[in-house]
Amino acid sequence: MTNNLDLLLNPFELYNIPLDDWISAAIDFLVNNFRPLFQAIRFPVSLALDGIESLFLAIPPLIFLLMIGLIAWQLAGRVIAIYSVFALTLIGFLGIWEEAIVSLALVMTAVVFCTVVGIPVGIASAKSDRVEGFVKPLLDVMQTIPSFVYLVPVVMLFGIGKIPGVMATFIVAVPPLIRLTNLGIRQVSLEVVEAAKSFGSTPSQLLWEVQIPLALPTILAGLNQTVLLALAMSVVTSMIAVPGLGLIVLQGVGRLDVGLAAVGGLGIVLIAVMLDRIAQAVGQSQNQLPWQKRGPIGFVRSQWGSQKLTLFSITLAFCLTLPLGLLTWQPTTQATTGSTAPATVMPGKGAMVNSGFGTTTSSWFLTEVLNQGLSNLGYNIKEQQLNSVPAMHIGIVQGDLDFFGSHWETMHEPFFQKNGGEEKLERVGTIVSNTLQGYQIDKKTADEYNITNLEQLQDPKIAKLFDSDGNGKANLIGCIPGWSCEPVIDHHLQA
Secondary structure, X not given: OHHHHHHHHOHHHOOOXXXXXXXXXXXXXXXXXXXXXXXXXXXXXXXXXXXXXHHHHHOOHHHHHHHHHHHHHHHHOHHHHHHHHHHHHHHHHXXXXXXXXXXXXXXXXXXXXXXXXXXXXXXXXXXXXXXHHHHHHHHHHHHHOOHHHHHHHHHHHHOOOHHHHHHHHHHHHHHHHHHHHHHHHHOOOHHHHHHHHHOOOOHHHHXXXXXXXXXXXXXHHHHHHHHHHHHHHHHHHOOEOOOOHHHHHHHHHHOXXXXXXXXXXXXXXXXXXXXHHHHHHHHOHHHOOOHHHOHHHHHHHHHOOHHHHHHHHHHHHHHHHHHHHHHHOOOOOXXXXXXXXXXOOOOOOOOEEOEEEOOOHHHHHHHHHHHHHHHHOOOEEOOOEEEOHHHHHHHHHHOOOOEEOOOEOOOOHHHHHHOOHHHOOOOOOOOEOOOOOOOOOOHHHHHHHOOOOHHHHHOHHHHHHOOOOOOOOOOOOOOOOOOOOHHHHHHHHXX
């Protein structure tokens, strides 16, 4: 009778909806049957990202600072230009210039695709209540789900690295742009719309010459939010091997290195403030002088006539492109002939190797040793990618990684089997076997109460020693959620 009453009062113990199994099955179905489709989606993103990143990294830092300063001066004024140059200069002296440029390229790529998709969807939502009724619930879901959740399906569908990072960033960053584009167009005065129609404006003229110009400040506010959300996602996406400033923060957190995490965080803040101020100034440009009368263009026009301005522009463009061309051009050299020295056999010549490592220092060290050996054999080694162990298994199966150098035979077995086991993965070399796991307590307490095993914590007197919240049970501090030691700790807690 008591059991029936308990089930009546708490029916959730009788049956649970296996939603996690359904979603996992759906993702597996998509991966197994639509892999070419997701590879096709990757292509334009990869093309845009590689182009933007290569361009940014090819520009020498001094010229890049000059260009950013001139652009910021033209769009936002002298104060923001000075801050932008100062912020990027500080980032350079902190030793994180390349990481900052990579993060900036990732953000710009995500913002480009958010703009291409978000503004048309926002316009369609403003024009049709039916479209808005369909899009609005999707936006609610996209903005409500924690950003970490998107990493799992994105990794399963697109692998690991920069491209999946852009995908996850797009999902998080595009909703504000869609919402504010829709809002801005709907807020255009009906009197203005009717006046335009009475003068014979076509629907396209009404949209492009009346509604969008009047809604532009609201649309740019949405674009500003998109930029900031994209930059904030850099830390989250670093968990799936996306390089940049976010990866520095993740490494600092994983190593409990406050200084390293602070350096990465400061870089993100400096860039975020710079982009935010520039975007705000662009949104308020209607209250400023015409673009040709302000900034460096206005300054040059005020000093020279039109002919001199044209000559100055050509000279400036030449001065900016010549150093870039000299720095990026590499002269070709002809191979020397007639040498009788025997050539060293390089079995890996021309092959590229992409490796990964976990959050532990030992994992990085083992993988680095292997990379050094492969480099001596002629392989081209890409920089190691920091990643979680489950994601590295997925990355190897999908071809994003070639290997990682620290596989624990027992602890990593669930990830190994879940991703195809012996059919898709190969374990080579000496596997770290019989890895022990325990709980650390201070030696003084252990000696005083003769604590030698975990079962002794069931004794209320001993449990009280480790009971910080007063619930009568000992508190165990386990590993990071998602690590392979988590199931072992759960088993101990249940036992």
